[in-house]
Every structure is written in C-alpha cells, then in structure tokens.
Amino acid sequence: MAKIVELITENVGKVRPDSLEDYLNASGYEALKKAFKMTPEEIIEEVKKSNLRGRGGAGYPTGSKWEQLHEIDETPKYIVCNADEGEPGTFKDKIIMDKDPFKLVEAMTIAGYTFGSNHGYIYIRGEYPLSKKTMQKAVDLAKEAGYLGDNILGTDYSFDIHIRTGAGAYVCGENSAQLNSLEGKVGRPRIKPPHLAEVGLFKKPTLVNNVESFAAIPYIVLNGGEKYASFGTKESGGTKLVCLSGNVVNRGVYEVPFGTTIREIIYDLGGGMPEGRKFKFAQIGGSSGPCFGEDKLDTPLCYKETGKNGLIVGSGALLVVDDSNCAVDFAKCISEFFVHESCGKCTMCREGNRQLLRILTRFTEGKGCKEDFALIEQLSNVLPISSFCGLGETATRAVSTCIELFRDEFEEHIEGKCRAGICSFSEGGK
Amino acid sequence: MKLVNLKIDDVDISVPAGTSILDAAKQAGIKIPTLCYHPDLPVKASCRLCLVDTGRKKLETACSTPVKEGMKVITNSKKVRDARRTALKLLLANHPQDCLTCVRNGSCELQALAAELNITDISFYNMVEKLPIDDSNLAIVRDQSKCIKCGRCIEVCQEVQCVGVINSSFRSGEYKMTTAFDKALAETDCVYCGQCSAVCPVGAIYEKDDTAKVWKALEDPDMHVVVQTAPAVRVSIGEEFGLEPGSIVTGQMVAALRKLGFDKVFDTDFTADLTILEEGSELLERLKNGGAIPLITSCSPGWINFLERFYPELIPHVSTCKSPQQMFGALAKTYYPQKAGLSPDKVFVVSIMPCTAKKYECARPEMNSSGYQDVDVVLTTRELGRMLKQAGVNFENLEPEEFDDPLGISTGAAVIFGATGGVMEAALRTVYEIVTGTVLEDVDFKDVRGIKGIKEAEVELDGQKVKVAVANGLGNAKILLDKIKNGECDYQFIEIMCCPGGCIGGGGQPYGTTNEIKEKRIKAIYDADKGMELRKSHENPAVKILYEEFLGEPLSEKSHELLHTHYVSKKK
C-alpha cells in the first residue's frame, strides 16, 4: 500500500498562505536561523548528503550544482527559482506557491546566504496570476518582519526577492531561455557552455533551481541531509511530488517517497480507472516524457529504476490513459504541442517537429503510409541527439514510445480504421 | 597560452584552450560542414550541420563546442552522417528547389552542401511556402522563401552595422527574419549597405540585378557607353574567376570591360584624386576660417544614408563633396563630352562598384548636376562577374590593358580609397604638402591602415598638430558619432566607411568574403599604391588639366555646381 509522506507539503492546508505567523508557528524560519550558524560548505554538504536531484525535470544532483557555483569566485551571484511549470500535466509547484509561499521564500534566502547572493528572482508562469499575488504578498510580509531585505534577522546579510512572470512560452522553462527572458530579451535558449553557474543572469554566476527542489531545502537544513535521504531509495533521496491526471478517479498532487511503484500511485492513491474502463497506457514526466504500458507499472518511482526501464521521473507528471483513447490521436496532440512551442531557432526542432506533425496528421486522416514509419524513426533517432535544447531533444519521445506500443493501431489507421473511434476519416480515407 | 590535447578522428592535435572543435579540426586538416557559421560573426549553432561525436550521448556542434583535454572527436560515422543529412534534408524540404533560375546558382552554400552530403532525395514532406519577394528599393532584394534561418543577416545588420532593421520574430514554423511589422525595406531605415547580402549563404538576400540595363545600352548604336571602376574592384574581381584573393588584376579588368563593348574604360580613381583636392581644400578652409570641425568624409553612400537617417544633427560636419563615383558621373556628362565632341544625352555612364548603396545613390534626385542622371547604372563586382561569364570572357588569360584618357589617369593615393584609412592617408599626403610647402618624403601613414574598427593618428602640419580618426563599419562609426554629439571628441578630421574593412569589404564584393580575405585585398591595395609612379593626388596631371581647362580651382563655383552636394534629414 502506497504511503504519503509530508516533508515539503507539511504545511499545505495547515497554514494560511498570507500569514507569516502561521508559518512561524509551524517552525517556519527555524531552518534559516540554523543556516546562519552554519558555513556555506556545511550547508552544501547537507544538500549533497540528501541526494536531492532537480525536480524541474532534468534530475541534476542539486548538491553538485551548488558545489559548482560555490567554487566560482566571481560576484555578484544570482538565485533564480524556476516556477514556469510549463510541462503539461504538471501542477505541483503551484501547490507550494499557493499554499506555503513562505517555505519558498525561506529556501531561497538560505540559498542566497550560502552563495553570498543579494538578489533572487522567481520566474512564475504567466497563467498563474494567483500564485504571483500570493508570492508577492509573502515576500512583502517577510520583508516587513525582517526575514527578508536588509540585515535579515539582525545579521549583516541582506537578500531581496523579485517576482517576474513569463509570457506563456514553454521554452522559457528551459533555464537559459528563462534567464534571457528575465533580462528582457527574447526567450530563446543560449549556447552552453558556458554554463549558467559561470555566465548566467546578466552574465553573472547564477543558480537556477525548481520550486520543488528549493522547497526541500529547509527540511534538509533543519533535519540533516541523511534524514531527508532516508525517506527515499539508496540513490534517490527523499520524496517526490507526483501530479496524477488523466483517466483516474482521484486526480491530484501526492507527495510520495521514492521507491513507491507507479502501480501504487495509480491504483492506491489514484483509485484506478473510472467505472470499468481499462488501463491503456500512461505517460510519465509530462509531454516530453515517454509512454508505457501495463508491463512497466511495477517500476518503482526513482531515478535508477525508471532509467533502467526507459522511463523518467521528470517533473513528476503522471498521465493515465484508458482504452477510450486513440494512441494515434494522442501522439498527434503531443506533436501539436511541440510544434506550437518550438522556439524555431534550430533546424532539427523547427523543421523536424512540423514534419512529424504532418505525418501524424496524415495518419489520423487515413492518409498515412508504410514509408512514414521510417521517417518517424529517422526523426526519433536524430532529434534527441542533435537538437539545440531540451525541447527538441525530448519532443519525439512520446511519439516514438507510442508507436512502439501501438504499432498495430497506427497500421490500422493506414487502412482507415480507428478502434477507439476518435479519428474521423474523410470519405474513402486516402 | 594553455594548450589542450585532443584527438580528432585519427589525428592527435594540440590547440590553445578555448578553441572550437571546428577550428581544431581545420588545423588538423579535417573538414566539417557548416552553414550558419561565419568566421567573423558570433556563433549561433542553429543549423546543426556541423554535428560531431565527442563520445557523449548527444552529438555536439563543432562550431560552438570548445575543445577539452583528452577529448576524442569523431567527425565521420554513420551516427554523425545520419544526423547531418537529416538536418540538411529538413532544410531542403522547406526550400524552393529553384537552383536553375536562382541568383546563387553555383555560389550557394546550401547547394554546395547538398552536393557534398550526397543528397539524392529529400524523403520528407514538402513544406515550401511561397512568400512575397521584397524588391521595393533600388539596391537590395529579399526573397524570404529561400531563407534558411541562419541568422547571419541579423547579426551583421544589428551587431556590426548597428542599423538593426532585420530581426528574428515568431516561433516554430513561423520563425523568420523580418523587418518591424514586416514592412518593405524601402520603408525602413535600411542604409542599403548590402552587408546582409554579402553574408547570406543562399539566395534569400541579394543585390538588385541591373545587368540587363547595361546589356541594352551596349547594344544601342547611338549610345556612347563609358564605364568607371572603383578602386576596390581591381583587387577582388579576380576571385569571381577563381584567382587567389588579393590578386591585383587591374589590366585584365580593363581588357575584359573592353571585350564587353564599353566605348571607354575609365577609372573612379581619377575622381578619387579629385575628391582629395576638393575635400582637402574644404578641410583647410574650415580649419582656417571656422566651420564645423571635425570634418567627416563623405565618399561612402551607405554612411551618408546612416547619417541622414540616424544622425542628421551632424550633417554640418560632413564634407559636401560628392562621392568619387558621382563626381565622375557629373564630369562624364559635362567635361568629357565637351572634350570628346559628344552630345551628353548620348553618353551612358556605368559604374562597377563593390557597393550596393551606390545603386541607391546614383538615383538620388540631386545627382543630376549635368542636367541628366549623372550615373545611369551601378553594377556590383558580383554583377560584373556574371556579365563577364555570360559573355564567355576568358578573364585569367587576358593581356592587361590600360585605362583610357583622360578620366582614367590616377595616382596611388586614389587606389587606397578602396581600403579603410585610405581616404585619410590620401588626404594627409596632399594636405601636408599644401600646408607645409615641403615635399612629403615618407608617404606611408601606417597608423591609419589595417582592419581595426577605429584608428587614430596625430600629424604635425607646420607646427600645428592635427588629430584624425578612421572608423570602418557603421557600428564603429556610431561610437565616434556619439562622441562628437556629446562633445567628447577633439579630432579635426574623421574618415568613415560604411563597410567593415572599407570598400574592399563592400556589400557587393564576391561571395565568401571574410576578414582573412579582406586582409589580402587590403594588402593588394597598398601593393598597387606602392607600384604607382605618382602617389599624391595633387600630382595627377589629368586632374591639373581638368582644373585648368574646366573647373578653375578647388571649391570654385563650377566645382560646387558639379562636385558638391547637400544632405537632408531622413529621420523617422
């Protein structure tokens, strides 16, 4: 039976988001006070011990990221919180910002203190006006009470947080595009290297972490990295917020310890499919994640096991699809998303995704042909290893895994047949 | 300098830290295909053609990836070839296959890559969308359907020239290089420098082709067709025929033009010398009697467009001298027909220029002081190359010939007009002798030579120190202009050339121009100068006769009527 743990969601629903008092009563800011008595090296050591990995999707070890930034001498440094949450089916950063905003403020302040930085930015998704308001209020209250701003808690350390919103482009979730956007430039990704730890915001060393990654920091500082890590598996420390959506009874955000199986999440927490519908497949990690079938349901959610099984942890999105859906139509919708979101800069993603959509659209119209499989395969082989940024690299993943699972359905579409009855073929098909 | 050791295919090589894989491969003698990359512009890594395998999961773009110690790079494997060919096929699937009727046929980087990567079918679906062609102005044509989105034009227009009329906009399939609100170039602040057309790898931006007008005039038995050639053309036209950059082919060029059927082959160098006398006198006059100082040169029409559009408040600083090509036009339809016994309306003047902005310049309404349009048609170096090829002229094997009299006689001071700093140096050679009344023994002013963006020098003229500066490329010019505007500059004389490197780097020069090639052309320019018997403009005998017979003296009333002009604000 899956269990829910509350490490980073401990305050959700228990504190009022606009009450600093509530937060303080729930041991808020104890972590910052403790951090002030630690050296930056000690803080980073705890983060390393926690085995925390980036919750924005890429899963990069947070401790290593912090260590690398710490080793760079140049000042000033900037702290950026990636709250763009653009991955379809992902809505967990929103919970933290809406329900426990002070935790994020405290976490960023700890990070700021660790790197001697005086300015932090939160880049909030444009479609989240409420989160923006809530975060701004928390920042203002924290400042008034001396938990943020000049000489925090009477120390000589000062830190301010600025809130910015995005214009709705998915690619602005990519960290370098986000920094361009924060600088007022067009949100297109930068060439890396140089890495953002060296040349980041306004060309200065910069830390970019996801909301959920930051939210784990106060617990880690207060209780020690080992304690946090002990909730997860050997390699994947702590917990993960999972966003369950699609054809399940109980959709929502769940905090689960790493090691919980996907089946447990879908059936124990999510309550399975609605009234007698059958599981067809699921997609993990958002639109950029792979689709998988029944046979992989017992994969434990952790970086090692998902990796072994061709899955990802990603942002923690888990989309369940039942047998009333058409795999071809599903693939086409995903492809539409990437065509819409490609920034257009590089050949692979700009031209490759349009080709892919053209091909899939032909399938849904009964105009596909056998040769199209080779084209899809070519794109699926090449885009992941040769696009400019992560968007193009992951754009074909859902489509290629869908075809692996349901090649027969794609073939049926060539004949003008859609077993789910979703695709309507114009007369005579092709 | 720290050296990094790596292996590219089977070659061990050491290169300075920070070198890109692409440059390291070049040193190792290994060719990696590129398309968006241009050696003189920032790296964009957008075309994905230069992918190589560095042993990581992802392939990396050689143009943007620095070498690392112990790196093993594979440039030729199935994985690499497949990825590069996919990138190219994706571009081609969205590209009109118009090679046979395309201005870039034979000089197109995309076409060359398709051959190099052995593309025999495209396999992907045809995505070509026919977009309207912008030929709204006299100089530059844009055909966006052929754009492969390399971004070179944007960088050159924004970063190098600081004009910034082309920009990238929209996303995904709509991503394109546009002007603000997709306006025609004629309605923007475009200065027609043509630098975008010089760096575009394909036929998406090019000069307006005026060769048909010239063929027609040459066919017309009633017309006396004369041609003038700019200083920079003699050191670049050879490249159109496969000669080494920096080959000086003045004599072959003259012979080739005669073969095309021009009645007289003259030289813009003649009026370059004349410019020095007029402009030098203007400088001395201003220094003596007061007038806006610094005086700024005016021979680059791209620069004049920039002035009128962005810095009209500095118009009083700019010399009223017409560019040498326009001085030539005015004389070719007054002095010359008078001397040769021709009717000016039967004289047709063609210019061969390294420049696209001169196409715009020759049509300016004020450029008709002869009573006719002074210069009828301007061709770029590239267009001349096309005419010569069409006529089957065997350029490399031509016996050198001499320019015609009298508008073909010139000095070394005129030749160096073709390189940045040349007008300054030529002016100093003459002004020095006029002011000091002594012979200048060492004519080489080396401080103002070379490809550096901004150069400064100080010259003693009869006890008086004169501070001069030279800027090439509008981005560099802008730095000086802002200084003048803010009163932070103590120069007396400034040379501004619109194009980086001066006219040898003009927007109408042979394709494939890079800084390396520009350096070679510049060297050729100074070699040509050295080889001349006369190297000071005021020693030009034909110019002396022109003053005696026709103009009187520099800045005379007649000179003002024919050789000087005025500028107006075109600021929006």
Ligand SMILES: Cc1cc2nc3c(=O)[nH]c(=O)nc-3n(C[C@H](O)[C@H](O)[C@H](O)COP(=O)(O)O)c2cc1C
């Ligand atoms: C196309 C694309 C979109 C992304 N969107 C987001 C996002 O919405 N939120 C996020 O935190 N990270 C996103 N990322 C990942 C970020 O680039 C970056 O890895 C992350 O912010 C680092 O923080 P973390 O290490 O704490 O996860 C995206 C990456 C790509 C390539």
Ligand code: SF4
């Ligand atoms: S892969 Fe290329 S086109 Fe796609 S979003 Fe990234 S940079 Fe833009």
Ligand code: SF4
């Ligand atoms: S731009 Fe190049 S590839 Fe395209 S039609 Fe012209 S010559 Fe052919």
Ligand code: SF4
């Ligand atoms: S001609 Fe010059 S100013 Fe005009 S668009 Fe091209 S680069 Fe820009």
Ligand code: SF4
């Ligand atoms: S117009 Fe030419 S230079 Fe500009 S982006 Fe397109 S292909 Fe490149």
Ligand code: FES
């Ligand atoms: S040449 Fe390297 S990506 Fe275009």
